[in-house]
Amino acid sequence: MATLTASTVRPAGSRRMPGVRPVVGLLAVVGIILVAWEVAKWLGGDPWREDSFLGTGLRLYHNPPFDWKPVNDINLPHVWVVIGAFFETAGGGTILQSLIGAALFTLRGAALGFAIGAAFGLGLAILLVHVRVLERGLVPLLVASQTVPIVAIAPLVVVGLKAGWLGVAIVASYLTFFPVTIAAIRGLRAADARAFELLRSYAADRRTVLRQLRLPASAPYLFTAFKISATGSVVGAIVGEFPAGIREGLGGAILQSMQYYSINPGRLWAAILVSAALGIGAFLLVLAAERWALRGYRPIEEGMA
Amino acid sequence: MISGSSGQIALVGRPAGRFAARVQGWALPAAIFLGALAAWELVVRVLGLKQFILPSPVAIANATVTYFPELWSSARYTAVEIVGGLLIGVVAGLLVGAITARFAVLRESLLPFGIAANSVPIIAFAPLFNNWFGIDKQLSKAMVAAVLVFFPVMINTVRGLRNVDPAALELMRSYAAGELQVFRRVRVPASLPFVFTALRIATTLATIGAVIGEYFGAPALSLGQYIARNMSYLAVERSWAAIVFASAIGIALYLGVVVLERLVMPWAAARASER
Amino acid sequence: MSEPRTRRRDGGTGADQAVVDLRNVSKTFGGGRDAGVRALSEIDLSIGRGEFVSLIGPSGCGKSTLLRIIGDLTSPTSGTVTVNGKPAPRARLDRDYGMVFQAPVLFDWRTVQKNVELPLEITGRPAPERRSKARAMLDLVELGEFAGRHPWQLSGGMQQRVAIARALALDPAILLMDEPFGALDEMTRERMNLELLRIWDRTGTSVVFVTHSIPEAVFLSTRVVVMSARPGRITSIVTIDLPRARTVETRELERYFELVTEVRESLRAGEDAGPPGAHGGPPRPEDDRVRVEGLSG
Numbered sequence: 001m002a003t004l005t006a007s008t009v010r011p012a013g014s015r016r017m018p019g020v021r022p023v024v025g026l027l028a029v030v031g032i033i034l035v036a037w038e039v040a041k042w043l044g045g046d047p048w049r050e051d052s053f054l055g056t057g058l059r060l061y062h063n064p065p066f067d068w069k070p071v072n073d074i075n076l077p078h079v080w081v082v083i084g085a086f087f088e089t090a091g092g093g094t095i096l097q098s099l100i101g102a103a104l105f106t107l108r109g110a111a112l113g114f115a116i117g118a119a120f121g122l123g124l125a126i127l128l129v130h131v132r133v134l135e136r137g138l139v140p141l142l143v144a145s146q147t148v149p150i151v152a153i154a155p156l157v158v159v160g161l162k163a164g165w166l167g168v169a170i171v172a173s174y175l176t177f178f179p180v181t182i183a184a185i186r187g188l189r190a191a192d193a194r195a196f197e198l199l200r201s202y203a204a205d206r207r208t209v210l211r212q213l214r215l216p217a218s219a220p221y222l223f224t225a226f227k228i229s230a231t232g233s234v235v236g237a238i239v240g241e242f243p244a245g246i247r248e249g250l251g252g253a254i255l256q257s258m259q260y261y262s263i264n265p266g267r268l269w270a271a272i273l274v275s276a277a278l279g280i281g282a283f284l285l286v287l288a289a290e291r292w293a294l295r296g297y298r299p300i301e302e303g304m305a
Numbered sequence: 306m307i308s309g310s311s312g313q314i315a316l317v318g319r320p321a322g323r324f325a326a327r328v329q330g331w332a333l334p335a336a337i338f339l340g341a342l343a344a345w346e347l348v349v350r351v352l353g354l355k356q357f358i359l360p361s362p363v364a365i366a367n368a369t370v371t372y373f374p375e376l377w378s379s380a381r382y383t384a385v386e387i388v389g390g391l392l393i394g395v396v397a398g399l400l401v402g403a404i405t406a407r408f409a410v411l412r413e414s415l416l417p418f419g420i421a422a423n424s425v426p427i428i429a430f431a432p433l434f435n436n437w438f439g440i441d442k443q444l445s446k447a448m449v450a451a452v453l454v455f456f457p458v459m460i461n462t463v464r465g466l467r468n469v470d471p472a473a474l475e476l477m478r479s480y481a482a483g484e485l486q487v488f489r490r491v492r493v494p495a496s497l498p499f500v501f502t503a504l505r506i507a508t509t510l511a512t513i514g515a516v517i518g519e520y521f522g523a524p525a526l527s528l529g530q531y532i533a534r535n536m537s538y539l540a541v542e543r544s545w546a547a548i549v550f551a552s553a554i555g556i557a558l559y560l561g562v563v564v565l566e567r568l569v570m571p572w573a574a575a576r577a578s579e580r
Numbered sequence: 581m582s583e584p585r586t587r588r589r590d591g592g593t594g595a596d597q598a599v600v601d602l603r604n605v606s607k608t609f610g611g612g613r614d615a616g617v618r619a620l621s622e623i624d625l626s627i628g629r630g631e632f633v634s635l636i637g638p639s640g641c642g643k644s645t646l647l648r649i650i651g652d653l654t655s656p657t658s659g660t661v662t663v664n665g666k667p668a669p670r671a672r673l674d675r676d677y678g679m680v681f682q683a684p685v686l687f688d689w690r691t692v693q694k695n696v697e698l699p700l701e702i703t704g705r706p707a708p709e710r711r712s713k714a715r716a717m718l719d720l721v722e723l724g725e726f727a728g729r730h731p732w733q734l735s736g737g738m739q740q741r742v743a744i745a746r747a748l749a750l751d752p753a754i755l756l757m758d759e760p761f762g763a764l765d766e767m768t769r770e771r772m773n774l775e776l777l778r779i780w781d782r783t784g785t786s787v788v789f790v791t792h793s794i795p796e797a798v799f800l801s802t803r804v805v806v807m808s809a810r811p812g813r814i815t816s817i818v819t820i821d822l823p824r825a826r827t828v829e830t831r832e833l834e835r836y837f838e839l840v841t842e843v844r845e846s847l848r849a850g851e852d853a854g855p856p857g858a859h860g861g862p863p864r865p866e867d868d869r870v871r872v873e874g875l876s877g
Contacts (some may be wrong), residue, residue, distance in 0.1 A: 025414030026421055070437050137333035141341075146509050147555025148548060149516035149529075156359070156541070231424040238426050239517065250429070258432045258521070268432060276425040283424035472685045475653050479679040480750075481672050482702045490698065494689040572689045572730055 034079055041076060044068030054080055077265045082273070085266030095267060099253060099274040106249040107278060109165045110237035113172020114229060114282075120173065121180030121229075122222070126210065128181070129188045139185075146178050154240045165246065172236030176229040183225035187218025220297055223290040230282040238275060250275050360542035368546040375526060380550040383528040386443045386515040387554055390450025391507060398455045399500070402462025406492075416463055423456035431518045446518035446529075450511040457510070461503035465496025498573065501566045508558035516551055598662075599754050599786045600627040600650055605659030606811075607645055619645045621811035623659070627754075632780060632787045634797035634804045636843065638851065642812025643790045644758055650788060651677050651756045664753050671753075675703055678747030678785070680757040684739040686731035686746075693718065693727035696746045703750065717745035720779060737768040744779065754786045762792065773799055777826055794847070798822075798839045799831060806843060808850030815850035818843050 042048075043064055050060035070076065086096040128135040153174060158167035191213050199209050241251025250271060257267040342362045348354070349361040356364060369376065405411040405419075431449050438445035469491055477487045519529025528551050535543040567574050605623040610616035619642040627633050635643040648654045649661060652668040663671035671677065686695045696714035705713070718724045721741040723734075731739055740760055747755055761769040773796060780787055791797050797804045804818045820839055822830060830836055 021413050022417035025410075026417040029414050029418040075433075075436050133333065136330065137337045140334040141338055143559065144552065144556055147512055147552045147559060149513050149532075149551045149555075153548075227424075231426065235426040235428060238429060242520065254429055254432065261432070261436065272429045272433065275429040279425045280421050283421070470683075470685060472681050472683055473687070475648075476679055476681070476685050477702070478653055479651055479672065479677050479756075480699045480702045481675060486702050490701070491687070494687065497689075570689065 037076065038079060040068070040071045041078060045071045045076070046073045074262060074265055077269060081266045082269040085264065085270040088264075088267075095270055099250070099271060102248060102250045102253045102271075103274050103278045105165070106168075106234070106237045106241070106251065106275075107282075109168035109240065109249065110172050110233040110278075110282065112166070112169035113174075113236055114176050114233035116169060117173035117176025117229060117233065118180050118226065121177035121225075122184050124177070125181045125184030125188060126214075128185055129214070130206065135185065139182075142178060142181060150175060150236060150239055154242065158240055158246075165249075168237050168240035168246065168249070171240035172233040175232035175236040179225040179228040179232065180222065183221040184218055187221030188214040190221060191217035220294060223286065223294065226286045226290070227283060230286045231279050234275075234279045234282050250278065357539040357541045360545055364542040365545040365549065368540075368542040369549060372543060372546060376531070376546055376550055379526045379528050379531045379547065380554065382443070382524070382526055383446075383515055383519065383551065384554050386446040386518070386527075387450060387511045387558070389443065389447035390515060391454055391511040391558065393447060394451035394454025394511065395458050395504065395507060397451065398458025398503070399462055401455075402459040403466065405459065406463045406466035412463065412467075416460070419456050419460050419463075423460060427453050428514065428517045431514075431521045434518065435522050440522040441524055446515045446523065449518040450514035453510040453514040454507040457506050458500070458503045461499040462496060465499030466492045468499065469495050497570050501562065501570070504562045504565075505559060508562055509555055512551060512555035512558070597628060598626040599629045599631075599664055600625070600788065601660075601662040602626070602646075602650070603660045603662075605646075605649060605656045605661060607642065607649065607654070608657045618811035620649075620656070621813045623812075623814060625805065625814065627786060627788065630784055630786055632789065632800055632802045634789045634791055634801040635807060636791055636794065636797045636804055637807030637812070637815075637847065638809050640812070641807040641809040641850075643807050645812070646807075647756050647758050647788055647790050650754075651679060653679075675699070675750050676753040678750065678752035678755045680740070680743050680747045680755070680760045682759040682762045684731070684736075684743040686739055686742055688731060690730075691727065692723065692729050692731065692734070692742050695731065695742055696749055698746060699750050713749055714745070717749050718742075720748065720782065721745045721775070735768075737764055737772055740764065740772065741775065744776070748779070748783060748785070751783075752785060754788065755780075757787060757789045759790050759792065761796070769793075769796070774826075774828070776800065794840055794843050795831070798836060798843060799826060804839075804843050806846040806850060808847075816846045818846060 041064070042062065044066035045064050045068070047064065048060055048062040050058070052058065053060045073081075086094065086099070088095050090098065124138075128138060150171065154171045157170050157174075158164075188210075195213055195217075196209070199213055204212070237249065238251040238254070240246075241249045242255060246252050247256070253271040254268065254275070257264075257271045261268050346361050346363060349359055354361075360368075401415070405415045428449070430452065434445045434449050434452075438448055466488075473491050473495075474487065477491055482490075516529040516532070519527045520533055523530045525531075525534070528547050531547040532544045532551075535541070535547070602623050602625040605620060606618070607620040608616045608618050623646060635646060637643050645654065649656050650663065650668065652661075652663075652672040655668075661668040664674075664676050666674070686692075687698070690698070693711075693714055696717050697710045700710040700713060715724065715727065718727055721744055723738060723741055723745065726734060726738065731742065734742065743760070747757075761772050764772060776787075777800060787800075789797070789800060798818075798820055801820050804820060806815045806818065807813065808815045818839065822833065822835060822839070
C-alpha cells in the first residue's frame with residue numbers, strides 16, 4: 001500500500017529528483033563487495049604477510065584455513081594492493097598519472113566516435129522516418145549489423161585504413177549509432193497524432209514538422225539511447241585500440257598490464273578500474289546533459305530502447 | 306500494457322495474405338543486402354583494393370567454402386560459449402531482477418549499482434576471467450558473455466516488474482489478491498516487453514562478449530582466435546569468413562528470441578498486426 | 581438478494597441493515613513535515629442494501645478518496661468504516677467488493693473472457709465454474725459474442741462494460757464505481773447509464789458511484805451525496821424520488837429537472853461555504869491519481 005500511495009500522489013511536474021539515496025545505495029553495494037572480497041581472501045586466499053599494514057606499522061599475519069584458487073593473490077589481489085598499484089612509478093610518473101592520460105586519450109576517440117555515431121544515427125533515423133520503404137528494408141539489416149562482433153571490425157578499420165585514433169573513433173561510432181537510430185525512429189513518431197494534424201492545418205512543410213514537433217518529441221527517447229551509446233562508444237574505443245597496437249589509450253594499457261599480470265596483478269586491476277570509471281563517467285555526463293536538456297519535459301517511464 | 310479508455314473500434318479484417326505479406330517483408334531487406342554486396346564487390350574491383358585491406362564478397366565466400374571444416378568446428382566451440390553465457394546471464398539477471406524489484410532496499414542499492422555496472426566496459430574484465438576460469442576453458446568466455454548479459458536483463462526485469470498501472474494494483478487489491486497472485490497475473494505479463502527487449506540486446510552482447518574473450522586467449526579453433534590469427538597473417542578474407550559465422554550465430558539467436566517472443570506474448574504480435 | 585430498497589435512509593440510521601456505514605471518517609494526506617492536506621473531514625454516511633448512491637462534488641472534494649476508503653484501498657486517518665457489518669479490511673478479504681475505475685484496466689494479455697475470469701481465478705474457483713460464470717456476466721453486459729477477443733479490439737464503451745462484468749463476477753455485496761463513464765462520449769455515456777441501471781436491477785447489488793456529472797447522478801441514483809472541497813465534507817444529501825424504472829423519458833420529466841436544479845444549487849452552496857481560492861490551491865491527491873491513470877491508459 002505504501003508504494004501504491006507513493007506512486008499515486010507523485011506530482012506530474014517533477015522529473016525524478018537527483019536524490020542521494022541511489023548514490024548511498026550504490027556505495028553500500030560497492031562496500032559490501034569489497035568486504036566480501038577480503039573476507040574471501042581471509043578464508044581461502046594466500047597467507048597474509050603484512051609487516052607494516054598500509055604503513056601503520058601494524059603487523060598482519062594470518063594463515064587462511066582453506067585454499068581456494070580463485071581468491072589467491074594472483075587471481076584476486078588484496079584491495080590495498082590494487083590501490084597501491086595506482087601509486088607505483090613507471091616511466092617518470094605514477095601509474096595513476098599514466099592511466100589518466102590513457103583515459104583521456106581513449107575518451108577523445110570515444111567522444112568523437114559518439115558524436116559521429118549519434119549524428120549518423122539520428123540522420124539515418126530522420127531519413128527512415130520519411131521514407132517508409134527504406135525503413136522496412138534497412139532496419140533488419142541494421143539489427144544484423146550489430147551482431148558482427150566489433151573486435152572483428154576493429155582491425156579492418158584501424159589497421160586497414162591506417163587511421164590511428166580516428167579509426168578508433170569510427171569503431172566507437174559503430175557501437176553508438178544503432179541504439180540512437182532505433183530510439184530516434186520511435187521518438188520521431190512519438191508526438192501526439194493531433195499535434196501532427198495541428199501542424200498540417202497550418203500547412204507546415206516537412207522541415208517545420210521535423211523541427212517543431214518530431215525532434216522535440218524525440219528528445220527523451222534520444223537521451224535514453226545516448227546513455228546506452230555513451231558506454232558503447234567507450235567500449236568501441238577500448239576495443240579499437242587492441243588490434244591496432246595503439247599504446248597510448250586504455251586498451252593499450254590493459255594489453256600491456258596483461259603481460260605483467262603474473263608479476264604484478266594490481267596493474268591490470270588498476271587499468272580495468274580506470275576503464276570502469278571512464279564508462280561510468282561518460283554515462284553520468286550524458287545523464288547530466290539529459291537532466292539539463294529535458295528540464296521542462298513530462299517524465300516518461302524509462303526503459304531500454 | 307493496459308487498454309486505455311480511448312480504445313479504438315477495431316474489428317479490422319485480417320490481412321488477406323499473411324504469407325504473401327511476410328515474403329514481402331523479407332524481400333526488401335534481402336534485395337538491399339544483395340545490392341550492397343554487389344556494390345562492395347564492384348568497389349573492390351574498380352579500385353583494385355588489396356585483399357588485406359578489404360576482401361571482396363566473392364573472396365570471402367571462397368574462403369568460407371575452402372576452410373569450412375575448421376570454421377565449422379571453431380564456430381561450434383564459440384557457439385557453446387555464447388549460448389552458455391546467455392543462459393547463465395539471463396537466468397541470473399531474471400532472478401536477481403525479480404528479487405531486486407520486490408524490496409525497496411535492493412531497488413535503491415542494487416539497481417543503481419546495476420546501472421553503473423552496465424556502463425562499465427565489461428570486456429576490459431575479459432583477461433581477468435581468463436585467469437579465474439582458465440584461459441583454455443569455454444567457461445571463462447561464457448562468463449564474460451554472462452556478465453555482459455546480466456546487467457541489461459536485470460535492469461529491465463526490475464523496470465518491467467515495477468512498470469505496472471497503479472490502477473491494476475488497486476484492482477488486485479480490491480480482490481484481496483495475494484502478492485504471489487499479483488506477481489503472476491499482473492507483474493510478470495507486464496514485464497515481458499521489457500524482458501524481451503533486454504533478451505534481444507543480450508543475444509548480440511553474448512556474441513560480442515564470447516568473441517572478445519577469445520581474443521585475449523583461447524584455443525586455436527575458436528572464432529575469436531581464428532579472426533585475430535588470420536588478421537595478423539593478412540589472410541583477411543579468412544577472418545571475414547569467421548566473422549560471417551559469428552554474425553550468423555548472433556542472428557540465429559536473435560531470431561530465436563523473436564520467435565520465443567511471439568510464442569510467449571501472442572497478444573503483442575496480434576495487436577501490432579492489427580494496427 | 582433482497583428487493584432493492586429505494587426509499588430514504590439518512591446518514592447514521594439503520595446501521596444494522598446498512599451495507600456501508602461511515603462514522604466520523606476523516607482523511608489527511610501527507611502529514612509529516614507540513615500540516616498535510618485535509619481531504620475528508622468528519623464524514624457520516626450510511627448506505628442501505630440495494631441502494632444506488634452517487635457521490636458528487638468539485639475536484640478535490642475527496643469523493644474518490646471516500647470511495648477508496650469504503651473499498652479499503654486506502655485507510656481513513658480517523659473514524660470507522662463498516663461494510664456488510666464488518667470492518668472494511670475484513671470485507672475486502674471476504675471479496676465483498678466489485679471495483680470499476682475510470683479506465684477499464686483490462687489486461688491486454690488476456691482475452692475478454694479471461695479478463696472477466698480474473699477475480700474468479702484469484703479466489704480459486706474451479707475452471708468450469710469460472711467459464712460459465714464469466715460467460716453469464718458477459719451475457720449480462722451483452723458482450724457474449726466478444727468473449728474470445730482481446731481488450732484492444734473493443735471500443736471504449738465496450739471495454740468499460742467488460743470491466744463491469746468483471747466487477748460483478750464475484751457477486752459482490754457492493755459495487756464501487758469511480759467515474760466509470762468519465763472518459764466516454766456523451767451518447768455512449770447515456771447508453772451506459774441505462775445499461776448500468778438494467779444490470780443493477782437484475783443483480784440487486786448496492787452501488788456507490790462517483791461522478792462529475794449532475795444529470796448522470798440524478799438519473800442513476802436513489803440518493804445523491806453532494807460534497808464540497810477543502811476539507812471534503814458532505815453538504816447535503818438529495819433523495820431522488822423519481823420512479824424506480826427509469827427510461828430515456830425520465831430525462832424529460834419535470835421532477836428530473838427540479839432534482840438536477842436542487843443538486844446544482846447544493847453544489848453551489850457548498851462552493852460558497854468553502855474557503856476562498858477554490859482552484860489552484862495545493863496539490864490535490866485525487867487529481868494526480870487521475871492524471872497518472874490517464875498517462876498509463
